[in-house]
Amino acid sequence: MGERKCKETKCPKGNFVHQCNATFVKCEPCPSNTFTAVDNHMDSCLPCRVCPSISNLMPDVECGADRNRQCKCKPGYYCKNLTEDHCEHCSPVSRCPPGQGVTKNHTDLEDTKCKPCPDGTYNNVTDYISSCKNHTSCAYLGRHLKDPGNPTTDAKCGDFQACRSCNWMLPAGLWAGLAVTALIIFLVLFIIYRRTKRRSQNSVMISEYFSSTSPTFPPDILKCPASCGLEKYQEDQKLTHIAENHSNMDCSTKCDFGTTQVMRVSEKYTTANDCTDRIIFHSIYQSEPQETEWHD
Secondary structure, eight states, X not given: OHHHHHHHOOBOTTEEEEXXXXXXXXXXXXXXXXXXXXXXXXXXXXXXXOOOGGGTEEEEEOOBTTBOOEEEXXXXXXXXXXXXXXXXXXXXXXXXXXXXXXXXXXXXXXXXXEEEOOTTEEOOOOBSSOOOEEOOOTTTTTEXXXXXXXXXXXXXXXXXXXXXXXXXXXXXXXXXXXXXXXXXXXXXXXXXXXXXXXXXXXXXXXXXXXXXXXXXXXXXXXXXXXXXXXXGHHXXXXXXXXXXXXXXXXXXXXXXXXXXXXXXXXXXXXXXHSOXXXXXXOOSSXXXXXXXXXXX
């Protein structure tokens, strides 16, 4: 009965049956370098696979308690035949000789594919990674062609060609210069635009400030126009006297050339005094003796 129970009871993968009887089953983990990949009733674990270097193998996935070690071919080798989903021996890949190039790189299961280099290309090494390369273009470098080359050697260039054959170099330099010049001009114009815009905004603010503020002129600076003659001064005095008694009349001064409007004070000053021309003008000329003073 106990033996039958041991055969029917399994331990999980990564473990093995350590003890078993009619009443219980004791499982233990697999020791190092051993494994069990499935549930089992084995009394010991399986040894991990070895990847022998002599067979050109190397570890790919290391061994664990629940998995076997996986091997792969070393670089430059491939497996021709698989045995039970793993390779026992790896063979060297084919190396493409000079004049041929690699068209398909090798894998763990496939060899390298080589092909002769077509016209205009070459390969001068023997390996399993190099493909055919284009011959050097001497014309592109602005040099004379000395040797066109072949599938195993590159082309050889001679001396530089005359400048008339190097016209391809001029446009590149011109375009670079134009691009730099255009960038500098753009930056200068942008700076000028920003400064002009800033000054314009400041001017508008100042203009708005002064336009919203009415200037106030004290009465003593309002003068009769200099072109008025002395003979009109007495008439101006009369007008001033009349303006004091009639606040609604037009405040103006007559001169030889017509009527001259006297400068007005601010609206604030006008409201307070009814008329800004209610000003007594002080003559800058010395008054002449009056008739009553002659007798004195």
